[in-house]
Amino acid sequence: MSASPKARPERLITDIASLRARFPALDQQVHGKRLVYLDNAASSQCPDVVLETMLEQQSRNHANVHRGVHALSQRATDAYEGAREKVRAYLNASGVDEIVFTRGTTESINLVASSLGGSLLEPGDEVLITQMEHHSNIIPWQLVCERTGARLVPAPITDRGEIDLDAFEKLLNERTRIVAVAHVSNALGTVNPVERIVELAHRAGAYVLVDGAQAMAHMRVDVQALDCDFYAFSGHKMFAPTGIGVLYAKRALLERMPPYQGGGEMILTVSFEKTVYNALPYKFEAGTPNITGAVALGAAVDFLSTIDFDALAAHEHRLLDYATEKVLALGAHVIGTAESKAGVLSFVLDRVHAHDVGTIVDSEGVAIRTGHHCAMPVMERFGVPATARASFALYNNADDVDRLILGLKRALEIFA
Numbered sequence: 001m002s003a004s005p006k007a008r009p010e011r012l013i014t015d016i017a018s019l020r021a022r023f024p025a026l027d028q029q030v031h032g033k034r035l036v037y038l039d040n041a042a043s044s045q046c047p048d049v050v051l052e053t054m055l056e057q058q059s060r061n062h063a064n065v066h067r068g069v070h071a072l073s074q075r076a077t078d079a080y081e082g083a084r085e086k087v088r089a090y091l092n093a094s095g096v097d098e099i100v101f102t103r104g105t106t107e108s109i110n111l112v113a114s115s116l117g118g119s120l121l122e123p124g125d126e127v128l129i130t131q132m133e134h135h136s137n138i139i140p141w142q143l144v145c146e147r148t149g150a151r152l153v154p155a156p157i158t159d160r161g162e163i164d165l166d167a168f169e170k171l172l173n174e175r176t177r178i179v180a181v182a183h184v185s186n187a188l189g190t191v192n193p194v195e196r197i198v199e200l201a202h203r204a205g206a207y208v209l210v211d212g213a214q215a216m217a218h219m220r221v222d223v224q225a226l227d228c229d230f231y232a233f234s235g236h237k238m239f240a241p242t243g244i245g246v247l248y249a250k251r252a253l254l255e256r257m258p259p260y261q262g263g264g265e266m267i268l269t270v271s272f273e274k275t276v277y278n279a280l281p282y283k284f285e286a287g288t289p290n291i292t293g294a295v296a297l298g299a300a301v302d303f304l305s306t307i308d309f310d311a312l313a314a315h316e317h318r319l320l321d322y323a324t325e326k327v328l329a330l331g332a333h334v335i336g337t338a339e340s341k342a343g344v345l346s347f348v349l350d351r352v353h354a355h356d357v358g359t360i361v362d363s364e365g366v367a368i369r370t371g372h373h374c375a376m377p378v379m380e381r382f383g384v385p386a387t388a389r390a391s392f393a394l395y396n397n398a399d400d401v402d403r404l405i406l407g408l409k410r411a412l413e414i415f416a
């Protein structure tokens with residue numbers, strides 16, 4: 001996907017391996033061994049610039065935003081709104097009023113489900129998702145369907161873990177009001193053809209929300225090129241801290257949608273008779289926001305803007321291919337073999353439960369995630385209770401994969 005040319009610095013970092021030194025968390029021992037961090041789909045580590053920005057913000061500029069005339073409040077407001085502009089430019093959104101800060105992907109999706117879904121859906125209407133969604137892109141829709149009498153329809157996925165596009169197209173009909181789909185699956189690694197999905201959904205007259213939680217650290221996203229109506233993501237999966245995320249939404253939709261939560265900041269005037277809501281995006285940002293989180297997300301966006309994403313994709317694919325080959329050689333079954341994959345490797349070993357795999361490799365200093373990955377319908381689709389999942393970020397290398405493989409060999413020895 002192409003970036004907004006304006007958002008790109010003059011020279012991009014193509015030597016991805018050199019970036020590893022920028023992540024202090026990686027420079028530690030766990031259980032007496034060098035940490036190998038392969039749980040990036042759950043949360044990625046923060047680079048030096050993000051950590052420094054957080055320290056600076058909390059130690060010098062900590063104050064509330066949009067409220068005070070004093071210097072610290074103004075600095076905090078400038079930093080917070082500056083971060084919003086950075087996110088806007090990075091996503092190539094048409095205005096800062098289309099960027100709503102949230103707690104993360106989950107809150108962004110709940111906002112849309114509750115506000116748009118609650119006001120739009122009627123009995124018999126349909127919300128079309130896919131079988132590979134994370135629970136965060138299932139349950140908010142289930143809740144609003146229960147409230148409104150609409151129906152939640154999951155589109156099937158193939159044995160490789162790709163959306164069955166023919167079936168998806170057939171499920172779209174005049175009752176489909178909203179389509180919600182992951183850009184990248186957290187459990188399978190599949191990169192979905194979201195441009196095509198948006199096109200098909202719009203042709204059917206539906207709005208489209210893209211869950212970008214697993215995409216942002218791996219590819220450049222241009223929301224105008226995608227033409228999606230909503231794009232949701234979390235800071236902590238793209239080198240920023242937890243507790244901050246974004247909902248991008250087209251202005252015209254945000255204007256029509258009712259507020260999601262009430263409180264300070266989202267109002268212009270309040271009386272017991274009538275409240276007038278604030279302008280966008282503040283109408284959707286009730287209460288004191290996560291100011292330091294937003295400023296740190298701005299720093300993470302600056303960091304990502306320096307990276308050559310073609311070089312990054314090549315680096316991650318090399319790692320994924322190498323790791324896939326190595327786990328297959330151990331007799332593992334890979335769950336999710338889509339043609340287009342991001343750096344996620346989900347697998348099961350015949351003789352060892354995924355949780356035991358996780359515990360044994362952890363004792364070797366290797367962090368992976370095991371379980372259903374908040375995607376129980378995916379586990380059901382593939383007939384497994386859980387998988388072990390190694391997920392890569394730009395700072396991982398072939399040594400990390402070798403250490404994972406050593407840990408897996410140890411698990412196989414113990415359970416042999």
Ligand code: C6P
Nearest residue numbers: 041042104105106134136186213234374
């Ligand atoms: N997946 C994982 O280990 P939050 O928790 O709001 O930051 O993100 C939720 C979410 C939504 N969609 C997708 C595709 C996701 O992967 C996630 C988070 C983590 O896979 C934690 S369960």
